Amino acid sequence: MDKRRVVITGIGVVSPYGAGLPRFWQALASGESARRPIRGFDASVYRSAQGGEAPAELLADAGERARCGDPGEDSAYFLALAAAEALRDAGLGPAFDDAERVGCVLGTLCAGMRNMREYGAAYEAGRPSPVAAETIPAHYQLDFLARRHNLTGPSSLVSTACSSTTDALGYAFDLIRGGECDRCLSGGGDVLAEMIHAAFNGLYSITAGEPRPFDSERDGFFIGEGAGLFHLETLASARARGARIHAEILGYGLSNTGHHLTATSEDGAGEALAIRRALDDAGLGPADIDYINCHGTGTRHNDASEIRAINRVFGDAAERLHLSSNKASIGHCMGAAGALEAAATVLALENGLIPPTLHTRGDEAELRSRLVGAEARPAALRRALSQSFGFGGACSCIVFGHYREDEHA
Incomplete structure (x- = not known):
């Protein structure tokens, strides 16, 4: 079957940003x-108090x-706002008549952690909890969104650390193209929880200064929060109802x-495998990608x-690639990072503009590609890759293509 x-x-x-x-x-x-400066808890005891x-x-x-x-939990609140915007953008909802053919695949890492801390503190103090116990599990956001929008088709919650929402998008893509459902809400939300901030400070992954991706003096990131949600559907469905198409998903790969539990590979081989699998799934070669x-x-x-993974896969083609990182601007939004960065990638394709990578000199020794620095870079982009590499060795990459009706008639 095609x-x-x-x-x-x-x-x-x-x-x-809001x-x-x-x-x-x-x-x-x-x-x-x-x-x-972080408002939600006393961060003065940590290496960094920024978020x-x-x-x-x-x-x-x-x-x-x-x-x-x-919603009784903040990541679910973020997702509810994102879902409402995504459905308005798609010209659908808020509920679906064909609910059995509508899927929902979300990803998260930290959902419920703020509520868990509040609930535990109330228990220890012998007072009533300000939050309900059912809002603590990560799957609360999936249950909340499914009930709110009558989503009774295939559903799943993915938690693969920082790759969670990239994997969620990839799974939703597979469900639709394989015929398991006709449309899907996919993405996820996360919160800046003290437990996570403390852990990454303990790993010396949080910078006390400015984050500087791909700079020779880089020393970490700050943690962000938020949610990204996408309405995915078949191309045939979008055309039939005259929907605006932001981009096409072309392929997905994971490895x-x-x-190591918390460290990325030394040689980039595992990360490179996910990139190759995404390109193979899309039927593309290294020279077909314009931006990562x-x-x-x-x-x-x-x-x-x-960088080693990119150089392994792209070889000489790496020299014409545009690269950027959003984390210097919005922080590392944990499980939600993949969805927010996928949104940025799609908007870059649509607008022909790559957002900047703040604070970096781009002098990482092995860097061969064209890193976007402090200013946004106009570029004619056809296809782009968004990649996420998480704890536990999880590597996920998704390929997006610029869509124009006159190119696909």
């Missing part, structure tokens, strides 16, 4: 940093929460480094192994 083509017809975002895709793109493309939290007014907006169905939205954490080991 596999069905899958396109993106709706995108919704909540980021450290709610909404226009705000996200304007801030990202203009080089605005979302790094600021990329969602705006305080958004978190405190009781009216907006009520309009979203009163495991089999190297890198995992680009700004840590010593990650950036080195990522």
Whole structure:
């Protein structure tokens, strides 16, 4: 059976900049940093007290929460906002008549952790908890979104560390092109939790200064939070209803480094395998890719192994590749990083503009590609790769293609 083509017809975002895709793109493309002092907990005891939290007014907006169905956990709130935007963008919903043919695949790493801490503190103090126990498990966001939008088709929650939402998008892509469902909401949300901030500080992965991906003096990232959600459907469905198409998903690949729980590989071989599998799945070669939205954490080991992986796969073609990292701007949004970076990749394709990589000199010794520095770079982009490399050796890459009706008639 021929596999069905899958396109993106709706995108919704909540980021450290706030709610909404226009705000996200304007801030990202203009080089605005979302790094600021952490408000949600006392971070003064850690190596860094900086993070990329969602705006305080958004978190405190009781009216907006009520309009979203009163989710009892912040990542679910972020997702509800992103889902509403994605469905408006797609011209669908809020509920589906063909619910059995609509899937929902989400990814997360930290969902529920803030609530877990509050619940535990209340228990220890012998007082009632301000949060409900059912909002603590990571799958609460999946249950909340499925009930809110009547999503009764295939559903799953993926938790593969920092690759979670890239894997979620890849699985949703597979479900649609394989005929298991006709459309799917996919992405995920995460929160800046103290437990995670403490752990990464303990690993010396958090910078006390500015994050500098692919800089020879890089020393880590800051943690962000937010959500990204996509409405995916078949190309035939999008054309039939005259939907605006943001981009086409062309391929997806994943692998495991089999190297270490928290460290990336030394030689980039495991990461390179995911890139190759994504290109093979898309039926493309190295010369067919114009741009890579890198995992680009700004840590010593990650950036080195990522560059080695790119050089392994692309060879001489690496010299014409544009590269960038969004994490210097919005932080590492943990499980939500893949979805937010996928949104940035799709917007770069649509707008012919690659957002900057802040604070870097781009002098990583093995870097051969054209890293975008402090200013956004205009570029004619046909196809782009968004890649995520997580703890546990998880490596995931997804290929997006620019879509124009006159090119695909």
